[in-house]
Each structure stands twice: as C-alpha cells, then as structure tokens.
Amino acid sequence: MAEIFESPPSQEGRYQPLERAKLLDHDDRSIRMGVGLVTVEATALAPDLFRIGMFPDGRPPDYTSEAVAKEDWEPVAAEMTGDEEISFSTEAATAHISLNPLRVSFSDPSGRTFAADDEELGMGVVELPDADVFSAPMGSPVRLYKRREEGERYFGCGERTSGLDKTGSYQVFWNVDPPAGHTASFNNIYSSVPFTLSLVNGRAYGLFFDNTHRVEFDLAKASVDRVYYGAEGGNVVYYVFCGSVPSDVLDRYTELTGRTPMPPLWSLGYQQCRYSYMDESELREVARNFRERDIPCDTLYLDIDYMDGYRVFTWNRETFPEPEKLISELKEQGFNVVTIMDPGVKVDLHYPVYVEGGERDLFCKTVQGEEFHNVVWPGICAFPDFTNPETREWWGENLRTLTDEGVAGIWCDMNEPSLFVPRQSTMPGDVVHPGGPGAEPKYHAQIHNTYGSLMARSVREGLLRHRPDERPFAITRAGYAGLQRHALQWTGDNSSWWEHLWMSMPQLMNMGLSGVAWAGVDVGGFFDDCDGELLARFTEFGVFQPFCRNHTIKGSKQQEPWAFGEPYESVCRKMIRLRQRLLPYLYTLFEECHRTGTPIIRPLLFEYPYDETTYAMDDEFLVGNALLVAPITRPGIEHRHVYLPDGTWSHLWSGERFEGPAHILAHAPLGEPAIYVRTNTAVPLWPEMNHVGERPVDPLTLLLYPAEGSGESTLYEDAGNGFAYQGGEYARRHVLCEVLRGTIAVRLSVCEGFFTPERESIHLELRAVNTRPKNVLVNDDEADWDYEEVGGRILVRLAEDPGETTVEARF
Ligand code: GLC
Numbered sequence: 001m002a003e004i005f006e007s008p009p010s011q012e013g014r015y016q017p018l019e020r021a022k023l024l025d026h027d028d029r030s031i032r033m034g035v036g037l038v039t040v041e042a043t044a045l046a047p048d049l050f051r052i053g054m055f056p057d058g059r060p061p062d063y064t065s066e067a068v069a070k071e072d073w074e075p076v077a078a079e080m081t082g083d084e085e086i087s088f089s090t091e092a093a094t095a096h097i098s099l100n101p102l103r104v105s106f107s108d109p110s111g112r113t114f115a116a117d118d119e120e121l122g123m124g125v126v127e128l129p130d131a132d133v134f135s136a137p138m139g140s141p142v143r144l145y146k147r148r149e150e151g152e153r154y155f156g157c158g159e160r161t162s163g164l165d166k167t168g169s170y171q172v173f174w175n176v177d178p179p180a181g182h183t184a185s186f187n188n189i190y191s192s193v194p195f196t197l198s199l200v201n202g203r204a205y206g207l208f209f210d211n212t213h214r215v216e217f218d219l220a221k222a223s224v225d226r227v228y229y230g231a232e233g234g235n236v237v238y239y240v241f242c243g244s245v246p247s248d249v250l251d252r253y254t255e256l257t258g259r260t261p262m263p264p265l266w267s268l269g270y271q272q273c274r275y276s277y278m279d280e281s282e283l284r285e286v287a288r289n290f291r292e293r294d295i296p297c298d299t300l301y302l303d304i305d306y307m308d309g310y311r312v313f314t315w316n317r318e319t320f321p322e323p324e325k326l327i328s329e330l331k332e333q334g335f336n337v338v339t340i341m342d343p344g345v346k347v348d349l350h351y352p353v354y355v356e357g358g359e360r361d362l363f364c365k366t367v368q369g370e371e372f373h374n375v376v377w378p379g380i381c382a383f384p385d386f387t388n389p390e391t392r393e394w395w396g397e398n399l400r401t402l403t404d405e406g407v408a409g410i411w412c413d414m415n416e417p418s419l420f421v422p423r424q425s426t427m428p429g430d431v432v433h434p435g436g437p438g439a440e441p442k443y444h445a446q447i448h449n450t451y452g453s454l455m456a457r458s459v460r461e462g463l464l465r466h467r468p469d470e471r472p473f474a475i476t477r478a479g480y481a482g483l484q485r486h487a488l489q490w491t492g493d494n495s496s497w498w499e500h501l502w503m504s505m506p507q508l509m510n511m512g513l514s515g516v517a518w519a520g521v522d523v524g525g526f527f528d529d530c531d532g533e534l535l536a537r538f539t540e541f542g543v544f545q546p547f548c549r550n551h552t553i554k555g556s557k558q559q560e561p562w563a564f565g566e567p568y569e570s571v572c573r574k575m576i577r578l579r580q581r582l583l584p585y586l587y588t589l590f591e592e593c594h595r596t597g598t599p600i601i602r603p604l605l606f607e608y609p610y611d612e613t614t615y616a617m618d619d620e621f622l623v624g625n626a627l628l629v630a631p632i633t634r635p636g637i638e639h640r641h642v643y644l645p646d647g648t649w650s651h652l653w654s655g656e657r658f659e660g661p662a663h664i665l666a667h668a669p670l671g672e673p674a675i676y677v678r679t680n681t682a683v684p685l686w687p688e689m690n691h692v693g694e695r696p697v698d699p700l701t702l703l704l705y706p707a708e709g710s711g712e713s714t715l716y717e718d719a720g721n722g723f724a725y726q727g728g729e730y731a732r733r734h735v736l737c738e739v740l741r742g743t744i745a746v747r748l749s750v751c752e753g754f755f756t757p758e759r760e761s762i763h764l765e766l767r768a769v770n771t772r773p774k775n776v777l778v779n780d781d782e783a784d785w786d787y788e789e790v791g792g793r794i795l796v797r798l799a800e801d802p803g804e805t806t807v808e809a810r811f
Pocket of ligand 1: 274275303304340413414477492493526551552553
C-alpha cells in the first residue's frame, strides 16, 4: 500500500559513512578509490554529466540498469589535479573529491557549488545487526546524504499527485496499486522515477539515484539543510546532470535513460475507453455515436472482458466472435482498436500460454523453487519473469493473437505487479526471478520497480517485430526510470472527483520533469460516477494531455462525451475538435520531446526557472511554449486566478492582450477554458476532421496573435507513422513573426528535410489585429487576403511552397 507521511531512514542498523579513501587508479574519464571493501568510482560521461558509484562488500563496479539506455558515451577530456583534494574537471563542470573522509561535490565555471556531500554523513552503508539468508544477495542498505544549498528547491520525483515543489518532503519509490480514491497525500503510486531536478537561484541541476530496490528520499524534511537518498540494498549509483537550465538537465537525463519514441500520429487523437465495452455490438454502437455526433475519435479500447475468462492472449468468441472483421470494419471508419493485457497468466492446464510458460520455465518462483502463484482477475495465476530475455521474447510472440486480428496497440495494466491476496498487494520481496539460463537469479525486492518497465519493453519489442514498419503503440501503468522509451504511461485509477482533476496537473508535470512526457490521466475519472459539468471541465483540461483518453470503471454511469446531454456534449465536442485541430502543434512538440526530452506539457518553472512565483503554479501549465492553459477545477465557477509569466499573452477566445508577469482573474465559462497564446508564436492547426487521415491536411493554418516584438516557432511534419523520418523524410519549418512600427512580418523558413506535405495551401490567420491593413504582400506581391473586424482577423491564403515565404501586412 502507498505510504503517507513517513520519514526515512526506515531501516534498522548502524549507518557507517565512508571514511578515508585510497586513490586506486584513474584514466581519462574515471577515478577509482577504495575504502576497505568498498570501491567508489567517479566518471565523467559527458562534459555536464558525472556518475558516481559506490560498491560495497568487494563487489566490482556495475552500472547495468533497466533505466540506462546509453552506455557508449563519447570520450571526454577530463583533467585530474591534486592528490588528497582531487579536482576532476570537464569544460562544463568539476567534480571535487576529498579523500579524507571521502566526500564528493560539484561546481561549474559560474562558481556555483551543487550536489555537495553532507560533510558529516557523506555516503555509506548501513551495517545490519544480523543479516539473514534473504538479505545477503540484496546487500546492506545504502545511503547518500547531500547538503542543501541555501534556497535550494527540489522538483521531479516522477508520478506524484501533490504539488510541484518537493522541498521539505519525504518520497518513497516503490510501485504499488493504491487503494481506490488515492489523494494528494499519498506518496508512491504506480511508477518510480528516483530523480530530482533542483533549482538554486534559478539555476538547475539534476540527480538520478539509480537503484531498483525500495528507495527513499528525504528532501530536507528532517533537516532543512540536508537531503537524503537511500535504498534498501544494492549499490549507490547516482548521476549528476550539471545543467544549468531545466531543458539541458532533461536533455541529458533522457539521453541517459532514453527518449520518448515518435508516436504514431493517430495515437495523438482523442481515445475512448470503458471497463468494458462488453461485446462487439456495444463497441460498434460507441463508434457509430462518435461519427453521427461529429465528435472526433481515433481509438477505441477493449478492456479485460474481451478475453476468454481473463486469459491473456485469448478472445471471448461469444462476445467477440470475429475480432478481425470487427477491427477492420472499425478501421474503415477511422478507428484503431487497442486491447488491454495483464501480466497474470491463469493457472490452467488446458490453457496453452500457461502450459508453455511453465514448460519453458519462464515464470517467477518461490524460494523453494515452486511456481509463484497469486490471484488476479483470472483467478490463480503465474507471473512471467520479465527479467528473463526469453520470457520477454515469448510474451512478445504471443502478441500475435492480437496483432494478427488487427489490434493497433497494447495497454499493459496491473504490472506493478498488483496482486489480489492480500488485496492490492504486490509480490513478496523473496519471490525469485530466475532470469534465464546463465543469469544470476534476483529476488523481487531487488528489481521490483522494473517489473512494469520490463513488461512494457517486451510489448514494444514484440510489436516492432510483428510490424517493423509501424511505430508501436504501448501503454503501461507501472515502470521505472526510463520507461518512456518503451511505452507511454497512463496514471491508473483516478476518481471522478474535482480534486482528481486538479491533481492530474501536478502529476503530469512532475512526470514530464522526470522524463515521462507521454502521459495522461483517465479523462472524466475512473472510480465513481462523473457528471456533466465535471466531464466537460475534465475534457477542457484533458484535451491538452499528451495522451487523451476518457475511461471509467464497470458499473459507473456512462461517460462518453454525449453521456450527460447538453450543454456538456457540445462543450466536449468543441474541446475534442480543438485537440484534433491542434494535432500538428502537438506532433511538433512530440518530435521536440523525442529529440531533446523537453516535456510536452510543462510547468511554468521549466521555461521560467528564475521566476520563483512559478514554483507554486501547479494548476496551470504550458503546452509547448506557445499555449498556457489554466483549467477550472471546481464546480459552479467561471472565474479563476491565472499567473501569466513574463511575455505578452493573448486570450485565445477574445484576443485580449496581457503583459506578464501578471496575476489576472480569468473568465472561463463552460466551453471557453482559460487558454492564452504567446504572441508572435505560431500555432499550427489542421482543418476540422473526425479522425487522422479522414481528409488531407489542406489547408494547414498558422494561427498567430501578433504584438509589438518578435517570436519564433516551429512546425514539424512527417508521414505520421513508420521510420522514414530517421532517413530525413520530414519537413521542418520555422515561423518568425516580427511586429515593428506597425508592420507585421511573418517569415516561413525554407523547409528542411525531404518530406513533402500533400496540400496546396497554408492559411496564415492573424488574430486580434485592431486595424485593417493597407495591404498585405507575399514575397513582395499582393497577397490573397481578407480582413474581418470581428476578432480583428487577417486571413492570408498562401500556396504551399517549400521555399522561403515572407508575408508583410502594412498599416
Ligand atoms: C485496473 C486498471 C483499469 C482497468 C481495470 C480493469 O483497475 O487500472 O484502467 O479498467 O483494471 O482491467
């Protein structure tokens, strides 16, 4: 069960900080030191990335980790000086290592010191009074104490539903399926990313504590000037990302742990789910409603009831007699079908998946060597040992029972793993993961947090094998740092409560600050009954999530966008259409995220680390850098406070202009949520359509709110699926908008890349321009344009042209 308000260190035993160290050896990028049986190694992996490892009990350095995607770092020229007080420097930062006692700190050329060991407590091992047989392979608990610099604030920590600022808090990293109706006071829930982004005077650095045992952080809770990172066993391995802006930290962090893959474009459209659409006629009915009501939707879900007795990789042929036919007919209407799967494999001697898994020895074991069993949806189950590469391959091969029928993507659930005995528990720590031939078996306690990631990895790899030319679509509920390279994460079972609508914002922003950018919560809420106003407001927020899916539990009221009648259906339609129109913008952000790790929805502090007012802004967010969204999160309210950071912002609906930084009161009646557009920053929009591919993207609109000054933005396009973009088949254009002494100039750069969008025209839509221009020129010729007084709208129609295009409106 998730924990509430606890303080570490929770382990027993006597903590022994490292004392005097001996320098053992060093090379260009690493220094090794010894303290008795403990080896400590400091490595410069990149100019702004250091790794520190502490290996007790004579264990050799080992950095293998499910989190780490990159091992082949370029050579770095690191220079070592000193002998007792060693400086180990790259061009971007210095690691300072004092040998007596062994302490490590960092500085950069600006003179700031960061991630400095606590003088007194440093790093070390907890000596346990009497280590038993079980704890032996785990090793002793390990700890790392760092000094908190004056004013230092901590962010990140993965999926946390409380606010953004984690300073003064205690954090547990241990994946659990929390009880229904979790609140912001819960600590750990489904996934674990033991990573902090620190800000001191607006300058950033990151620290990733890579340990897959149960991990705890005390972020200056017990003592205001000290932080603690500890684990129940294993080694201390941590990475310091020297920054010094949040985007640089995230860039390196996601280079290390892997980037979000490019999504198939269809998966960015609106998605509809329910536990469960029980049979094919119900699913067809939902599909029909979407199209008849003109509400965009790209994806429909089958929850566990499509299976035969919840047996994974089977179909219930009574309720879904011809899945292939059903799925292909839905595909013709523009719907993709995604199916759920759980790790538990029903113990049933007539069920080939179970029999084969057992025969090939692919399941987890008890310490006595029996198959480990527990209860999940299908009854008594065995659990795949996903640490074994053969298991992952086998699981991935079994996906054919779904992909052969045309299933478009896979939703991995219950993979903390969640067990029913006792209710919502997880595997006992002494369950054994044999790991396959030649592997060193591991106790579950050693790898617990990776179980979800490893399942998602087997699914992604399987999908890629079955359809090498398509981008896999995989969802996971649980995972560990780096899970973003296998699957998107949806945040499990929220509730149809206003509080959960609020909580979704810090939760998704915290995930984005921890590398898990492709994420979303169940729109409308999972547990309990939704109502029309809550669904409408939830949808006003939800359409900006990187993953936008409405989902609810069995027995709850229907929750599809039309379920509560008017005016809510119209609000949902309007918002879902807005999302569909925004797809080129979202897609551009996904490509940026894929390349640099920059989150898609961002806390204001990501762009404005120097503005400490942003640190508390957990109920509004940026989508890319052009849109600021501030949802209403209470019933019966049409107004709310919004903080607009530095810059000029235009209200999306009225065009009203504001100069930030400013605190304002926004009027946001149903259907007009508070959305602000950064001026001079183009937002690309598609024409209205009900699903991806329904019609050509022609014209593409570039929406701009011009204001004195200038701004730049980007449009990225490619085929929307497949991998040709990696060979240069993409089109990237920059849009520069300059407003100077009454002239608005918009310049579209030459198109980079070899992809040719299939369309004839681009519309430039300038809004909130109060006077009619005297003339509008395109590359010095009179343009095809008109002006509407309502909304001060100039519409310029341009022919699609990959060359440089300049539009000038003169007044
Ligand atoms: C879990 C999932 C939920 C799903 C249900 C039935 O509670 O989190 O989304 O609907 O299981 O499969």
